[in-house]
Amino acid sequence: MSAVYIKDHSLNSNEIERYSRQLITPDIGVQGQMKLCASRVLVVGAGGLGCPVALYLATAGVSVLGIVDYDTVEISNLHRQIGHQESSTGVPKAVSLANTIKSINSLVTVNTYETTFTSETAMDIIKNYDIVVDASDNVATRYLINDACVLSKKPLVSGSALKWEGQVTVYNYENGPCYRCIFPTPPPVDTVTKCSDGGVLGPIVGVIGSLQALETIKIITNNKEGVLSGRLLIYDGMSAVFRTVRIRGRQPHCSVCGDNPTVTQLIDYTEFCRSNYSEAAGKVDDRV
Amino acid sequence: MSAVYIKDHSLNSNEIERYSRQLITPDIGVQGQMKLCASRVLVVGAGGLGCPVALYLATAGVSVLGIVDYDTVEISNLHRQIGHQESSTGVPKAVSLANTIKSINSLVTVNTYETTFTSETAMDIIKNYDIVVDASDNVATRYLINDACVLSKKPLVSGSALKWEGQVTVYNYENGPCYRCIFPTPPPVDTVTKCSDGGVLGPIVGVIGSLQALETIKIITNNKEGVLSGRLLIYDGMSAVFRTVRIRGRQPHCSVCGDNPTVTQLIDYTEFCRSNYSEAAGKVDDRV
Amino acid sequence: MKVTVDLSGGLELLFDKKKVHQIEFSDKNEIPLRELILYMRDNLLKERAELFVVDNTVRPGILVLINDADWELFGGIEYNVEDKDTITFISTLHGG
Amino acid sequence: MKVTVDLSGGLELLFDKKKVHQIEFSDKNEIPLRELILYMRDNLLKERAELFVVDNTVRPGILVLINDADWELFGGIEYNVEDKDTITFISTLHGG
Ligand SMILES: [Zn+2]
Numbered sequence: 141m142s143a144v145y146i147k148d149h150s151l152n153s154n155e156i157e158r159y160s161r162q163l164i165t166p167d168i169g170v171q172g173q174m175k176l177c178a179s180r181v182l183v184v185g186a187g188g189l190g191c192p193v194a195l196y197l198a199t200a201g202v203s204v205l206g207i208v209d210y211d212t213v214e215i216s217n218l219h220r221q222i223g224h225q226e227s228s229t230g231v232p233k234a235v236s237l238a239n240t241i242k243s244i245n246s247l248v249t250v251n252t253y254e255t256t257f258t259s260e261t262a263m264d265i266i267k268n269y270d271i272v273v274d275a276s277d278n279v280a281t282r283y284l285i286n287d288a289c290v291l292s293k294k295p296l297v298s299g300s301a302l303k304w305e306g307q308v309t310v311y312n313y314e315n316g317p318c319y320r321c322i323f324p325t326p327p328p329v330d331t332v333t334k335c336s337d338g339g340v341l342g343p344i345v346g347v348i349g350s351l352q353a354l355e356t357i358k359i360i361t362n363n364k365e366g367v368l369s370g371r372l373l374i375y376d377g378m379s380a381v382f383r384t385v386r387i388r389g390r391q392p393h394c395s396v397c398g399d400n401p402t403v404t405q406l407i408d409y410t411e412f413c414r415s416n417y418s419e420a421a422g423k424v425d426d427r428v
Numbered sequence: 429m430s431a432v433y434i435k436d437h438s439l440n441s442n443e444i445e446r447y448s449r450q451l452i453t454p455d456i457g458v459q460g461q462m463k464l465c466a467s468r469v470l471v472v473g474a475g476g477l478g479c480p481v482a483l484y485l486a487t488a489g490v491s492v493l494g495i496v497d498y499d500t501v502e503i504s505n506l507h508r509q510i511g512h513q514e515s516s517t518g519v520p521k522a523v524s525l526a527n528t529i530k531s532i533n534s535l536v537t538v539n540t541y542e543t544t545f546t547s548e549t550a551m552d553i554i555k556n557y558d559i560v561v562d563a564s565d566n567v568a569t570r571y572l573i574n575d576a577c578v579l580s581k582k583p584l585v586s587g588s589a590l591k592w593e594g595q596v597t598v599y600n601y602e603n604g605p606c607y608r609c610i611f612p613t614p615p616p617v618d619t620v621t622k623c624s625d626g627g628v629l630g631p632i633v634g635v636i637g638s639l640q641a642l643e644t645i646k647i648i649t650n651n652k653e654g655v656l657s658g659r660l661l662i663y664d665g666m667s668a669v670f671r672t673v674r675i676r677g678r679q680p681h682c683s684v685c686g687d688n689p690t691v692t693q694l695i696d697y698t699e700f701c702r703s704n705y706s707e708a709a710g711k712v713d714d715r716v
Numbered sequence: 717m718k719v720t721v722d723l724s725g726g727l728e729l730l731f732d733k734k735k736v737h738q739i740e741f742s743d744k745n746e747i748p749l750r751e752l753i754l755y756m757r758d759n760l761l762k763e764r765a766e767l768f769v770v771d772n773t774v775r776p777g778i779l780v781l782i783n784d785a786d787w788e789l790f791g792g793i794e795y796n797v798e799d800k801d802t803i804t805f806i807s808t809l810h811g812g
Numbered sequence: 813m814k815v816t817v818d819l820s821g822g823l824e825l826l827f828d829k830k831k832v833h834q835i836e837f838s839d840k841n842e843i844p845l846r847e848l849i850l851y852m853r854d855n856l857l858k859e860r861a862e863l864f865v866v867d868n869t870v871r872p873g874i875l876v877l878i879n880d881a882d883w884e885l886f887g888g889i890e891y892n893v894e895d896k897d898t899i900t901f902i903s904t905l906h907g908g
């Protein structure tokens with residue numbers, strides 16, 4: 141009011157102190173930090189990928205972080221899921237991860253959804269966020285998240301991991317491809333290996349989850365050129381080799397993001413993929 | 429004693445349960461998990477790199493983890509140092525990170541060294557460990573760690589990061605090169621940018637620290653072929669491109685690991701590098 | 717002609733756990749990609765062919781790269797593989 | 813001849829913040845790497861040359877790659893740069 145000096149930013153002194161090393165980083169800057177401090181990100185999955193994604197997004201200062209996970213913490217999660225503690229065994233993963241986040245950055249608002257992400261719940265949850273991160277662990281959820289992002293026009297930062305390998309890309313960003321553009325048909329159920337069968341190493345999800353957090357930060361701070369859209373990052377941890385390869389653009393004939401989409405609302409993805417919204421459960425057939 | 433079935437491993441049921449998803453991973457297996465559960469790793473630095481390195485090594489089940497850091501936790505660390513909490517402000521970083529680790533994996537023994545890693549302290553600390561991880565933040569400490577590893581014959585997993593970039597390699601492993609083989613002369617002081625000046629993003633140290641943890645696991649589990657020795661991984665986070673490039677082997681003329689070394693005990697690295705064992709402090713000259 | 721075949725995402729398990737295969741066709745200068753895929757199925761892959769090929773093309777969930785770019789950018793299965801090309805088959809991962 | 817010069821680790825800040833430079837020498841088929849480095853110093857780098865070149869070679873702390881491999885494997889500064897080579901200059905990082 142009476143101040144002669146008009147500051148050109150909306151960061152308060154707590155934020156300036158906390159984010160000082162980040163806001164001096166080139167291509168972030170005060171403007172980028174302001175965008176981060178106003179952003180709303182939904183992370184689907186609070187497991188191996190979701191932990192580093194949520195931790196790094198929270199510490200970077202996103203305004204609101206949503207975490208969706210129906211599952212509870214088990215001891216066998218802890219070798220790779222660094223956002224949970226032994227004392228959280230039996231606690232919903234979304235709550236456990238939210239508590240860890242609050243202890244590190246109390247400036248962030250965390251919303252937890254202790255529910256399965258389904259065709260019934262997805263759109264209602266997603267509408268409160270700007271960007272969605274796929275940190276899920278099964279095929280049906282991946283198609284569901286993709287379609288929900290296309291239908292609600294949100295960019296999707298997708299990561300996946302198994303054993304010593306990982307993959308990262310960004311879908312539905314700036315007229316780029318969606319998951320269905322690349323994979324119009326779900327894989328045969330027999331070809332899908334789950335982490336509970338094939339195993340996975342903590343540092344592999346650490347690398348992939350960190351990469352997902354960085355892509356999200358690039359989208360928020362409007363560093364468009366660098367975003368992994370139309371490109372796929374493939375990581376082989378054993379040989380320590382990454383490849384960033386060019387993939388097709390948006391497909392005009394895509395059934396969800398194409399010019400004449402046939403999928404105009406969410407469908408039953410467990411039927412479409414012949415598998416459940418859960419890694420732990422088996423095929424749909426097994427439920428009988 | 430009375431058991432007919434003789435188990436061919438030494439893992440107890442707590443370990444089997446906790447590490448189940450890891451020990452079913454190819455090239456780890458029960459034998460690899462036993463090696464992990466018998467390994468002793470020293471992490472120098474409990475900052476941006478040290479946090480993910482120590483967290484992923486601890487959750488993977490190393491037997492003893494040593495953490496060296498003279499510094500205390502500040503709010504401005506928390507945007508990238510995910511092993512500390514707001515409530516640990518003012519607490520020694522080594523202690524803060526150790527407490528976080530104990531809450532996640534109480535099976536791991538953590539030794540903390542709240543001291544500057546110097547020519548006087550290095551050899552005495554290192555002798556208790558099999559592998560050393562360089563998660564430090566300054567030139568003098570990097571040369572010191574290298575020489576200490578060569579003189580005590582331990583492999584060194586080196587990572588570094590600044591702004592949007594990072595680098596990882598393994599030194600002094602299976603007759604491979606050491607840091608001085610590649611960089612015999614320290615860089616001019618004016619050419620070194622510190623994180624406190626240039627900034628650094630959390631996910632960048634997340635990626636690099638996770639990669640360091642994975643290299644350490646490969647060394648422990650004897651996956652020799654995959655180890656990043658004689659190769660350097662270069663990461664540009666903004667463009668989302670990694671390159672793994674071939675670097676020179678061990679140099680017969682290297683002053684510390686060569687055939688006729690001139691450095692046969694630790695020297696004064698602050699003098700050698702004209703800078704301090706600390707990012708926060710400036711050049712040696714500034715101390716006057 | 718020589719072709720390098722890269723396998724990742726677990727597909728290498730079907731091919732003797734080898735991630736890189738060098739294939740030589742001494743009597744050819746080029747080969748339709750479809751033929752290469754069927755050749756791999758019939759000669760390199762010993763069992764469970766349906767985990768690699770369905771309806772005479774790669775099964776859903778496999779991304780094919782021609783010299784590090786999506787095969788869709790080069791006509792997909794109609795591409796003619798040339799000497800020294802690298803063809804990569806990536807099984808997409810779903811875990812997390 | 814055309815040479816691609818890649819800069820990383822902050823070195824690009826000395827060269828107009830551009831990480832990739834295409835340099836053409838229309839009158840040459842090859843050029844000693846030392847000459848290329850001095851050419852870069854004199855033509856592309858406007859100020860603070862000592863952050864790139866010291867004693868007629870790259871300063872300590874810069875790793876040079878020739879087509880993605882350490883220049884020491886190819887004779888270091890005595891290497892003769894050929895048409896289409898990529899020369900990479902990496903400033904080593906020390907932060908953490
Ligand atoms: Zn689409």
Ligand SMILES: [Zn+2]
Nearest residue numbers: 606609682685
């Ligand atoms: Zn050496």
